Amino acid sequence: MPELPEVEVCRKGISPHVLNQTVSDVIVRNAKMRWPITPNIDEMCGEIIIEVSRRAKYLLLKTAKGTLVLHLGMSGTIRVIPKDTIVAKHDHFDLVLTSGVALRLNDPRRFGAVLWLTEDVSEHPLLARLGPEPLLDEFDKGYLFKKSRKKTVPIKTFIMNNHVVVGVGNIYANEALFQAGILPTAPAGKISQKRYNNLTEIIKQVLAKAINQGGTTLKDFTQTDGRPGYFAQSLQVYGRGGEKCLICETRLEEIRQSGRASVFCPTCQKN
DNA sequence: ATAGCAACCTGAGGGC
DNA sequence: TGCCCTCAGGTTGCTA
Known part of the structure; x- marks a missing residue:
């Protein structure tokens, strides 16, 4: 589904539900995405999400300990739901918050990505060499x-x-x-x-x-x-x-x- | 360095 | 109904 506008719409949609919230659980139902879902992702539990941002088509959920990087690939969607909502086909990942709400990633084609990174995200190979953001002034006329x-x-x-x-x-x-x-x-x-x-x-x-x-x-x-x-x-x-x-x-x-x-x-x- | 394209997957739709 | 083919919002990482 996603080009930049769809990812930005997603960021705006999830932000009020996750910003300043505490992660109570992460649920990996199928780790086989574009790359395997980071095995140590449960380190996120107990962390507070202090920033919800976007770089290119990557969603970035920042905590004091690291950053959760989400990519929706060709067919990914994220829904904000009550955490006990019945699981549907292709619901591969949940980020559960202490508020009782969960972010649920559904991605039939599994070209998306879920990565928990504890290093500086902007240095990561996937993000380090990206061009300018089209909506910022750095993308200027010249x-x-x-x-x-x-x-x-x-x-x-x-x-x-x-x-x-x-x-x-x-x-x-x-x-x-x-x-x-x-x-x-x-x-x-x-x-x-x-x-x-x-x-x-x-x-x-x-x-x-x-x-x-x-x-x-x-x-x-x-x-x-x-x-x-x-x-x-x-x-x-x-x-x-x-x-x-x-x-x-x-x-x-x-x-x-x-x-x-x-x-x-x-x-x-x-x- | 650069260009082209196979690969990663599932599902929908069309033709037969 | 089923089989086979093509196509779909992306992007990496091969091979020339």
Whole structure:
């Protein structure tokens, strides 16, 4: 389910329920995720969660002793529930709090991750080399232009690369490039400063709007309280291959780039 | 260094 | 009904 907006919606949803709460128990029903769930995760019991933050698509629950790192992969969801709620298929992990509430991770495909790290999280190999956060000022107008010089990779592959900028997944990459009028196949190194300025602004806008609307609900994504996100109705190209462009009525084309579907309008978008 | 893509999984949907 | 194929929000870590 998750691109950056969905993870941020999740962070906001769980935060009031877990911040300053004490962990009473951790329940691992299936440790086989992207990597095995950290065996020493029960060290978390008795700890107080002092910060609920996000870096890229990683959720970070910080305590005095260490940080719980959660990633939702392709199909993960986190619900806030009474701790005795009946367990469903693919409910792999619970973080139980003394308040009687639990965070429950459900992830059919198990591409997600649950890691208890006692070292400095920002130094961890998974997080150390990530690019800037797209919604912060560090992702500024000059950044993409400078970073892309001499790069031949297609622009869509470029903006989806975590080492370039984090959090831009397949849905929002398609949407942002459509709105910026740039073909997803355009070589990153050939795009002008001016168009990068525009693209940067659009990426920020698209992500911010999606967060405000509670994310995009496709198959199984819901907010932590079970409500759907409403950004799906704002999608202009994602999932619309073969349908008409909402601007010019040209038929939208669909291709595959690096194994991912790219949808674009051959009229509105240029190299 | 960089590009392409297999791999990790389950489930849904389409064609036959 | 069943089988086989393709596809899906991500990302690491191979192989060239």
